[in-house]
Amino acid sequence: MKKYKTEDLRNISIVGSGSTGKTQLAEAILFSAKAIDRLGKVDSGNTVCDYNADEIDRKISINSSIAFCEWKDKKINIIDTPGYADFVGEVMGALSVVETSIVNVCASSGVEMGTEKKWEYVQKNEKPSIIFVNRMDKENADFDKVEKSLKEKLTPNVAPISIPIGSGSEFSGVINLITNRGMVKGKEVEIPEEMVTKTKEYREKLIEVIASSEDTLIEKYLEGQELSPEETRRALKKGIVEHKIVPVLCGSGLQNIGIDQLLDFVVEYAPSPVEVEGEVKIEPNGPFSALVFKTFSEPHLGIINYLKIYSGKISAGSNVINDTKSSSEKLGQIGFVRGKTRIEVKEAEAGDIIALVKLKGTGVNDVLCDPKNKVSLPRINFPEPMVDMAVYPKSKGEEEKIAKALSTANLEDPTLKFEMNKETKEMILSGMGSLQLEVMSRRVKARYGVEVEFRRPKIAYRETIRATADVQGKYKRQSGGRGQYGDCWLKTEPLERGKGFEFVNKIFGGAIPSQYIPAVEKGIKQSMEKGVISGYPVVDVRVTLYDGTFHEVDSSNLAFEIAGSMALRKGVEQAQPFILEPIMEVEAIVPEEFMGSVMGDLNSRRGRVLGMERDGKKQVIKALVPQGELFNYATDLRSLTKGSGEHKMKFSHYEEAPPNVTQPLIEAYQKAKEEGR
Numbered sequence: 001m002k003k004y005k006t007e008d009l010r011n012i013s014i015v016g017s018g019s020t021g022k023t024q025l026a027e028a029i030l031f032s033a034k035a036i037d038r039l040g041k042v043d044s045g046n047t048v049c050d051y052n053a054d055e056i057d058r059k060i061s062i063n064s065s066i067a068f069c070e071w072k073d074k075k076i077n078i079i080d081t082p083g084y085a086d087f088v089g090e091v092m093g094a095l096s097v098v099e100t101s102i103v104n105v106c107a108s109s110g111v112e113m114g115t116e117k118k119w120e121y122v123q124k125n126e127k128p129s130i131i132f133v134n135r136m137d138k139e140n141a142d143f144d145k146v147e148k149s150l151k152e153k154l155t156p157n158v159a160p161i162s163i164p165i166g167s168g169s170e171f172s173g174v175i176n177l178i179t180n181r182g183m184v185k186g187k188e189v190e191i192p193e194e195m196v197t198k199t200k201e202y203r204e205k206l207i208e209v210i211a212s213s214e215d216t217l218i219e220k221y222l223e224g225q226e227l228s229p230e231e232t233r234r235a236l237k238k239g240i241v242e243h244k245i246v247p248v249l250c251g252s253g254l255q256n257i258g259i260d261q262l263l264d265f266v267v268e269y270a271p272s273p274v275e276v277e278g279e280v281k282i283e284p285n286g287p288f289s290a291l292v293f294k295t296f297s298e299p300h301l302g303i304i305n306y307l308k309i310y311s312g313k314i315s316a317g318s319n320v321i322n323d324t325k326s327s328s329e330k331l332g333q334i335g336f337v338r339g340k341t342r343i344e345v346k347e348a349e350a351g352d353i354i355a356l357v358k359l360k361g362t363g364v365n366d367v368l369c370d371p372k373n374k375v376s377l378p379r380i381n382f383p384e385p386m387v388d389m390a391v392y393p394k395s396k397g398e399e400e401k402i403a404k405a406l407s408t409a410n411l412e413d414p415t416l417k418f419e420m421n422k423e424t425k426e427m428i429l430s431g432m433g434s435l436q437l438e439v440m441s442r443r444v445k446a447r448y449g450v451e452v453e454f455r456r457p458k459i460a461y462r463e464t465i466r467a468t469a470d471v472q473g474k475y476k477r478q479s480g481g482r483g484q485y486g487d488c489w490l491k492t493e494p495l496e497r498g499k500g501f502e503f504v505n506k507i508f509g510g511a512i513p514s515q516y517i518p519a520v521e522k523g524i525k526q527s528m529e530k531g532v533i534s535g536y537p538v539v540d541v542r543v544t545l546y547d548g549t550f551h552e553v554d555s556s557n558l559a560f561e562i563a564g565s566m567a568l569r570k571g572v573e574q575a576q577p578f579i580l581e582p583i584m585e586v587e588a589i590v591p592e593e594f595m596g597s598v599m600g601d602l603n604s605r606r607g608r609v610l611g612m613e614r615d616g617k618k619q620v621i622k623a624l625v626p627q628g629e630l631f632n633y634a635t636d637l638r639s640l641t642k643g644s645g646e647h648k649m650k651f652s653h654y655e656e657a658p659p660n661v662t663q664p665l666i667e668a669y670q671k672a673k674e675e676g677r
Contacts, residue, residue: 001336001345006351006352009074009075009273009351010075011273012077012098012100013091013101014104015121015122019060020112021253022081022083023080025259028259029069029076032256033069041254049080051340061081064081066078068337071266071267076266079097081094085638086436088383088415088432089413089432093294095121096125096378096380098127099271101127101128101130102262107133111150115154116154127276127278128240130248130262130266131154132248133251136257139168154246159206161177161206162174162251162258163175164251171255171257172257174249177206183258183261209245210236211227240271247269249262273350282310283311284313287311289312290314290369291365291380292306292368294306295362303358303411304355304356305362307354307356309351315331320370321374322362323369329362329368336348363411364412382414383415383432387432388428388430389430389434390427390454390455391428391429393452395450403420406444409440409443424460432634433634457631459581460536460582461579461582462580463534463579465492465571465575467574468491470489471489473563473564473570474486482553486548486559488545488548488563490544491543493542497540497653498653498654501539501541502542503524503542504545506545511547511549516560519558522561522564527565533572533577533579535672539654541572579656580655581626581657582628583626584624584627585650586648586649587620588621588623589618590619590645591619605629610623625649627651630649
């Protein structure tokens with residue numbers, strides 16, 4: 001295929017709320033550009049970008065998908081992103097490597113909470129943006145209403161570039177406000193008579209917005225002079241790059257209307273990689289450097305790494321280094337990507353997006369560069385997981401397979417975390433939401449033939465005491481020959497919360513020989529780890545060993561270990577034991593309109609609201625909440641806030657748990673003991 005210089009590249013992401021037509025828009029772009037010869041449909045499961053089984057079954061995007069097309073001597077790389085919050089990591093990766101984001105808005109449902117969230121991400125990345133009002137052919141489509149909500153909810157800088165001819169079943173084309181011409185069925189037409197006045201009003205607003213972006217032009221505009229086509233083009237592009245103007249176009253991805261105009265606009269006004277001043281400047285003539293922004297495992301191919309080249313160019317067979325992991329890599333095939341299809345090329349230029357296969361140990365956020373010129377590139381800031389689930393195999397003995405499969409999944413998706421909880425002895429998979437984890441479980445089954453089930457994770461409760469007790473632990477056993485004898489007296493007393501465990505040796509006069517003291521302490525610690533009343537570790541206790549007896553022949557380390565264990569159990573039982581629960585520090589970030597509902601929900605979870613503070617348009621509610629009350633909180637918070645709420649949490653401290661929490665734990669432990677479990 002044709003070689004493209006950096007200035008002839010356009011990298012765009014398509015972002016927006018879930019199920020609003022993003023993938024259909026990407027499909028229409030590819031079809032209009034003749035990159036594909038058939039317009040697929042999401043409902044039919046035959047689009048280029050949604051090609052995985054999970055996506056076809058659910059009719060939603062789960063992974064970001066890369067596809068390129070060629071239009072008017074420019075190469076356009078498109079990244080179609082998921083709309084659902086569970087897959088936000090895919091969006092973050094895409095936004096980090098494009099120069100322009102197309103924010104897709106449904107003409108019927110308008111600006112949704114998901115749209116506002118994606119708009120926040122786009123603004124944080126400080127990238128130019130274009131808004132495309134899609135689905136103008138849908139019933140109840142209302143461009144004027146959507147434009148008003150764009151100004152109110154997203155930015156006052158929106159400027160319609162095209163307006164629809166009709167709507168719903170009557171939608172037939174668009175009017176380009178820059179050229180002042182209509183486009184119906186791929187043909188340029190005169191503006192319909194009934195739309196002349198409306199078109200004039202919209203065009204005057206557009207020219208005013210463009211003129212307002214430059215001091216010299218606003219003076220000319222206010223003096224009643226017309227802007228030349230060159231002045232209009234230059235000021236519009238400059239305004240877009242500087243975020244002073246957010247152009248709005250419209251059409252229908254399903255009907256392939258308005259797509260040619262969108263492509264023309266992207267080629268003409270969206271910046272090339274060298275025209276955007278980002279954290280890192282694209283250097284076509286520099287030494288090679290690239291960032292891996294996505295990793296995915298394909299059947300029969302293995303791991304595929306997707307990269308954005310930041311400087312220089314790269315050829316197949318080149319030797320590079322992975323600067324992140326201090327390892328070397330030899331590049332095999334270089335591919336330009338169109339969904340699941342890869343078109344092999346011999347080399348690629350700075351600013352381009354490529355796929356590499358069979359790299360040894362390279363993953364997301366790794367930097368590849370010329371061995372002689374190490375570079376530093378900004379890493380993608382992925383969000384922390386918000387949902388934890390315990391993972392169990394449906395068939396016994398497959399724990400190792402699951403661990404291997406989920407560790408690989410963690411490499412593909414940085415918003416997933418997999419670990420073995422040493423305390424609860426559970427495998428824990430953490431992610432952004434239940435849908436993401438469900439999709440991952442299906443992927444594990446498909447790739448590794450292992451079925452898993454998710455359970456509510458165990459909570460790491462603790463036991464402690466509130467009183468003091470003096471107890472004896474005596475172990476005596478005689479079974480012919482040499483016996484076992486160990487005898488110790490302990491004092492157990494509570495420590496300040498968070499102090500852990502303290503062992504004090506006050507043996508004098510050889511009541512217990514010094515060689516047996518460590519064994520007593522070992523036995524105490526073993527019993528503390530196993531728990532006494534509910535099976536959870538005992539904490540915040542001082543144990544003083546102050547007396548005991550021994551036998552010259554029968555005493556041993558084992559005997560004193562058992563004696564220490566017995567004494568600890570007695571001491572805890574007699575010192576008014578109770579259970580502690582972990583308390584989490586929670587920050588819920590929500591729009592002001594949902595504050596009441598969110599605070600009420602936190603109170604229902606036994607939470608204590610500590611305060612509130614404003615963060616831009618949102619409120620941050622800070623609270624202390626028992627961990628046991630926070631299961632599925634991410635999903636519940638999204639439900640309460642129509643998808644706009646998010647939260648952070650971290651461990652704070654332990655507090656005494658109420659009877660309604662502790663009694664079931666004690667009863668379950670006692671029952672398990674009786675049954676020999």
